[in-house]
Amino acid sequence: MNNADIAWMLVSTALVLLMTPALAFFYGGLVRSKNALNTMMMSFVALGPVAVVWALLGYSLAFAPGNAVVGSLNYAGLRGVGLEAQGAIPHLLFMCFQGTFAIITPALISGAVVERMRFNAYLAFITLWVLVVYAPVAHWVWGGGFLASMGALDFAGGAVVHVNAASAALVAALVVGPRKDYGRHAILPHNVPFAMLGAGSALSAGTTAALAFANTLLAPAAGYISPASAIAMGAIGAFPSYFALIYRAKTKLDDSLDVVAAHGLVGGHPGQVLTQMASVVIVLAYSGGMTFVLLKVLSLVMPLRIGDRHEGLGLDVTDHGEEAYTHGDGAILVKPKQSAIAHAAVDVVAVQDGGQL
Amino acid sequence: MKLIVAIVRPEKLSDVLEALFHADVRGLTISRVQGHGGEIEHVENYRGTSVKMALAEKVRIEIGVSNHFVQPTVDIILSAARTGEVGDGKIMVLPIEKIYRIRTGESDQDAVTPVPPVE
Numbered sequence: 001m002n003n004a005d006i007a008w009m010l011v012s013t014a015l016v017l018l019m020t021p022a023l024a025f026f027y028g029g030l031v032r033s034k035n036a037l038n039t040m041m042m043s044f045v046a047l048g049p050v051a052v053v054w055a056l057l058g059y060s061l062a063f064a065p066g067n068a069v070v071g072s073l074n075y076a077g078l079r080g081v082g083l084e085a086q087g088a089i090p091h092l093l094f095m096c097f098q099g100t101f102a103i104i105t106p107a108l109i110s111g112a113v114v115e116r117m118r119f120n121a122y123l124a125f126i127t128l129w130v131l132v133v134y135a136p137v138a139h140w141v142w143g144g145g146f147l148a149s150m151g152a153l154d155f156a157g158g159a160v161v162h163v164n165a166a167s168a169a170l171v172a173a174l175v176v177g178p179r180k181d182y183g184r185h186a187i188l189p190h191n192v193p194f195a196m197l198g199a200g201s202a203l204s205a206g207t208t209a210a211l212a213f214a215n216t217l218l219a220p221a222a223g224y225i226s227p228a229s230a231i232a233m234g235a236i237g238a239f240p241s242y243f244a245l246i247y248r249a250k251t252k253l254d255d256s257l258d259v260v261a262a263h264g265l266v267g268g269h270p271g272q273v274l275t276q277m278a279s280v281v282i283v284l285a286y287s288g289g290m291t292f293v294l295l296k297v298l299s300l301v302m303p304l305r306i307g308d309r310h311e312g313l314g315l316d317v318t319d320h321g322e323e324a325y326t327h328g329d330g331a332i333l334v335k336p337k338q339s340a341i342a343h344a345a346v347d348v349v350a351v352q353d354g355g356q357l
Numbered sequence: 358m359k360l361i362v363a364i365v366r367p368e369k370l371s372d373v374l375e376a377l378f379h380a381d382v383r384g385l386t387i388s389r390v391q392g393h394g395g396e397i398e399h400v401e402n403y404r405g406t407s408v409k410m411a412l413a414e415k416v417r418i419e420i421g422v423s424n425h426f427v428q429p430t431v432d433i434i435l436s437a438a439r440t441g442e443v444g445d446g447k448i449m450v451l452p453i454e455k456i457y458r459i460r461t462g463e464s465d466q467d468a469v470t471p472v473p474p475v476e
Contacts, residue, residue, distance in 0.1 A: 185371040312368030330412030
């Protein structure tokens with residue numbers, strides 16, 4: 001281990017971690033104002049439970065030495081994951097770096113189900129999804145599983161993050177169903193500058209970190225293509241995504257924020273060698289299939305989507321009891337002792353003009 | 358001719374507009390307003406403080422209509438804006454003394470009768 005590698009990976013980890021709040025702004029700006037908080041929270045919240053289950057179990061399933069399909073429980077609860085070297089960096093840092101990808105991936109899926117999926121159901125879904133889908137797929141590609149043995153390469157999560165999330169997003173959009181207004185009324189983004197801010201930060205943080213990953217851990221691979229070919233690949237790679245987006249808008253599929261078009265057709269790099277194609281297809285099938293099963297099982301325990309009336313009101317009020325853009329005019333302070341009987345409160349004080357009593 | 362003022366739920370606005378346009382009621386103005394219509398206030402929480410939102414978001418629609426359009430317009434709003442819960446809103450029909458269409462200078466009935474959009 002040398003300090004330069006460690007410092008660089010610390011920076012990269014922070015950058016990938018920042019992609020999640022950036023995604024929150026991207027998605028949050030793209031929805032209607034009545035769903036802004038809920039949508040942003042769907043991304044942010046992945047930093048909580050997903051990080052916890054990743055440390056408790058997910059990391060072990062992905063990266064502890066196991067069989068070709070899944071890792072063992074040797075690292076469960078981060079047992080034995082300390083400051084000793086794992087490759088060129090401390091094991092704990094490697095776990096954190098991997099954790100940031102485990103966090104952003106389920107957050108990406110949320111874009112396909114915004115504005116109608118219940119927050120509780122979503123929370124349960126992503127927590128389980130990380131363990132059941134993400135961890136095994138990460139093991140196959142990065143943790144010494146069968147795709148790694150086949151020779152599939154994945155520098156920055158093309159299969160593990162993007163194809164994985166896109167497939168799950170497609171299935172989730174189908175299972176949860178379209179928004180009630182989809183295809184009937186125009187549904188416009190409520191804050192395009194937010195979307196711009198989020199997309200810009202997520203992309204720049206992502207590409208920098210991807211570069212870091214390639215340079216630090218897979219130095220030989222980074223030399224495969226020249227900057228000029230990279231520019232050409234970037235230019236060509238955007239086309240499938242663009243046409244998928246145009247086509248999707250004409251279908252009944254309400255992948256609300258076009259997760260599939262953005263990640264399924266760019267991250268996948270269709271047209272690479274056969275091994276890459278195979279790994280993409282396998283990840284597509286597994287992720288899609290398991291997402292379907294998870295959502296169907298969850299729907300037996302709790303409803304996946306809110307009712308039409310609540311959908312009309314927006315999830316900010318119905319699922320969170322807060323609004324993104326409230327004036328506070330006419331809001332009545334509920335005194336603490338009366339909270340329990342808020343609806344029957346008699347002695348109330350009107351709060352007007354920014355909270356002045 | 359009458360001025361129809363309707364207060365409706367914001368989430369029903371798209372339905373109301375769609376129904377009105379289908380019935381050729383084209384000239385209208387909307388504004389976002391807040392009001393209280395006897396519905397139970399919902400409670401929100403901000404930084405540990407619970408507040409009852411006494412004023413609910415509503416949309417006010419104002420439509421100047423010629424006489425034979427009054428009842429159809431009212432009926433359309435009645436059916437399109439209704440959810441059956443308290444807080445669906447009100448429709449008020451008011452008399453008008455004079456109306457002018459600014460573009461042509463036409464007045465009264467001529468000024469509020471729907472005209473085909475100018476190409």
